[in-house]
Amino acid sequence: MAHSTDKLQTVPDIRDMLTRLISLPSISSASPDWDHSNEAVVRTLAEWLEPMGFAVEILEVPGMPGKYNLIATLGSGPGGLVLSGHTDTVPFDDKRWQSDPFTLTEKDNRWYGLGTCDMKGFFPLAIEAAKAFVDQPLQQPLIILATADEESSMNGARALAEAGKPKARYAVIGEPTNLKPVRMHKGIMMERLRFDGQSGHSSNPDLGRNALEGMHEALGELLNLRTEWQEKYRNPNFKVQVPTLNLGCIHGGDNPNRICAQCELHFDLRPLPGMNMETLRQAILNRMQPLAERRQLNLTFEPLFDGVPPFETPADAALVKACETLTGHAAHAVAFATEAPWLQKLGLETLVMGPGSIDQAHQPDEFLEMSQLQPTVDILRGLIKQFCL
Numbered sequence: 001m002a003h004s005t006d007k008l009q010t011v012p013d014i015r016d017m018l019t020r021l022i023s024l025p026s027i028s029s030a031s032p033d034w035d036h037s038n039e040a041v042v043r044t045l046a047e048w049l050e051p052m053g054f055a056v057e058i059l060e061v062p063g064m065p066g067k068y069n070l071i072a073t074l075g076s077g078p079g080g081l082v083l084s085g086h087t088d089t090v091p092f093d094d095k096r097w098q099s100d101p102f103t104l105t106e107k108d109n110r111w112y113g114l115g116t117c118d119m120k121g122f123f124p125l126a127i128e129a130a131k132a133f134v135d136q137p138l139q140q141p142l143i144i145l146a147t148a149d150e151e152s153s154m155n156g157a158r159a160l161a162e163a164g165k166p167k168a169r170y171a172v173i174g175e176p177t178n179l180k181p182v183r184m185h186k187g188i189m190m191e192r193l194r195f196d197g198q199s200g201h202s203s204n205p206d207l208g209r210n211a212l213e214g215m216h217e218a219l220g221e222l223l224n225l226r227t228e229w230q231e232k233y234r235n236p237n238f239k240v241q242v243p244t245l246n247l248g249c250i251h252g253g254d255n256p257n258r259i260c261a262q263c264e265l266h267f268d269l270r271p272l273p274g275m276n277m278e279t280l281r282q283a284i285l286n287r288m289q290p291l292a293e294r295r296q297l298n299l300t301f302e303p304l305f306d307g308v309p310p311f312e313t314p315a316d317a318a319l320v321k322a323c324e325t326l327t328g329h330a331a332h333a334v335a336f337a338t339e340a341p342w343l344q345k346l347g348l349e350t351l352v353m354g355p356g357s358i359d360q361a362h363q364p365d366e367f368l369e370m371s372q373l374q375p376t377v378d379i380l381r382g383l384i385k386q387f388c389l
Contacts, residue, residue: 010051011131014373017124018060019043020106022113028088028152029066037066038148041087041120043055046071048127051136054144061159067148069156071166073136074130079169081138081387082127082143082348083186083380086150086339089115096364117356122174122376123356123367129380131241138213138388143168150339154308156341161346163227170319170387174354175336179375181323182352183331184237185338188213189277189303190270193218193288196298199261207260208259212252214295219247221287222267229280235272237333244270266304270335273312308337311344319349319387325352326382334358353379 007318020284026038046056054072060066070087092101092114099105101114115121126144133142143166148156160166175182200208223243231241245267271280282328285301292299313320313331320331331351336358343350355372 008036011048011127013271014124014128015104017044017048017113018113018116018121018126018219021120021123022104022115023102026088026115027091027104028149029091030067030152030345031091034091035152036088037068039085041066042070042146043089045123045144046325049144049314052127053100055242059159059163061148061156062151064149064155065292067156067242069148069160070144070146071165072144073141073280074134074143075141076389077138077140077198078167079387080141080143080167081383082171082343083122084130084145084173084245084339084343085119085122085126085354086147086156087120088149088151089120090151090362093364098365103383105182106132106370109370110369111370112365113173116364116368117176117366118358118361119175119354119356121356122354125373125376126174126380129377132381133388134240136389140388141168142388145171147339153305153338154342157342158306160198161342164346166346168348170383171348171350172323172354172383173338173340173343173350173352174266175338176356176358178327178357179327179332179353179355179372179379180333181320183315183317183320183328184235184273184334185310185340185352186243186270186272187275187277187308187341188337189271189280189307190305191267191269191281191284192264192300192304193267193284193293194262194264194300195292196231196300197261198259200259202257202259205259208261209296210259211297212260212262214291214297215250215265217291217295218265218288221291222247222284225283225287229275232316233272233275235333237271239335243275244268261353271319273310275310277307277309282308283300311338311340311350313344313350317349317351319351321355323384325350326379361389
């Protein structure tokens with residue numbers, strides 16, 4: 001077996017790795033004008049991980065040409081630890097950036113660039129942590145996982161859950177949490193409700209079926225449901241302790257003197273852990289169907305995207321305890337959503353924890369504090385020792 005120093009000669013240091021990753025555009029967006037392939041990022045990670053002894057698997061996301069997941073495995077066994085990150089970034093407004101988003105720029109002990117914080121910066125730190133173990137006999141595998149399209153569809157993580165891989169026992173998702181462990185977050189649902197009626201002259205309501213009046217009644221039902229859910233569900237771990245429902249935008253009708261034939265509402269629902277998304281959708285449908293039938297309106301109710309389920313790992317879980325010990329911080333809840341629910345579906349005890357602040361994510365002049373680099377490597381090495389050696 002080659003000595004570790006031989007294996008590691010071809011692997012750049014943290015700064016060089018991040019410089020390269022930042023230079024590779026991998027924006028994911030629902031808009032085709034913005035959307036990029038992430039293949040270059042995935043191939044680059046493979047180029048670094050294979051010489052270290054990782055077995056690398058690159059999987060195209062079904063139905064999404066140019067989008068890939070990467071599973072890199074060191075060692076073998078029935079358990080093991082996954083260090084997971086997404087390879088894509090959000091779009092950017094170059095007019096608001098003070099430096100080139102695709103060039104790693106150091107200033108004031110910070111590294112600036114698109115994805116430094118959210119979350120390409122995690123990969124070089126995970127690889128650096130892994131370097132210490134390339135020639136050690138791991139009892140359980142160390143897996144570095146890189147996913148596609150987290151910022152838009154989350155289809156990379158969905159595809160992994162459907163494929164039933166990777167197999168391991170524990171997973172840490174390196175989203176920016178300032179190295180504080182996160183064991184729960186709310187879900188995200190964005191829904192479309194539409195009524196189609198019949199237009200007619202406004203002088204005689206009997207000439208048509210008014211979709212806007214139907215929507216007025218539907219809005220009341222949605223707000224009633226919101227009140228009921230907020231009375232029933234509460235979680236003190238969250239800053240906003242109740243599930244929220246936001247009426248986001250509404251469009252209907254075309255003229256004051258015509259009966260409105262069509263009205264459409266888009267709304268956002270953030271369920272707490274323990275609330276099932278399909279149960280919530282059915283509850284909404286149970287209120288809308290009788291209303292539509294009574295008013296003779298055609299009803300369309302569907303998700304704007306598949307949604308992200310709420311996530312929770314128990315406070316007494318082994319991974320939670322380990323991360324609390326290594327960081328000195330109690331695990332907490334956050335408002336943003338992650339790929340954690342899909343890793344949980346794979347049977348992985350999952351926690352979210354990484355360098356950087358979510359406050360910098362999706363912002364111009366995104367940055368990663370250099371003071372968090374070594375602590376991240378140290379924490380990840382502590383986890384690898386505990387769960388792989």
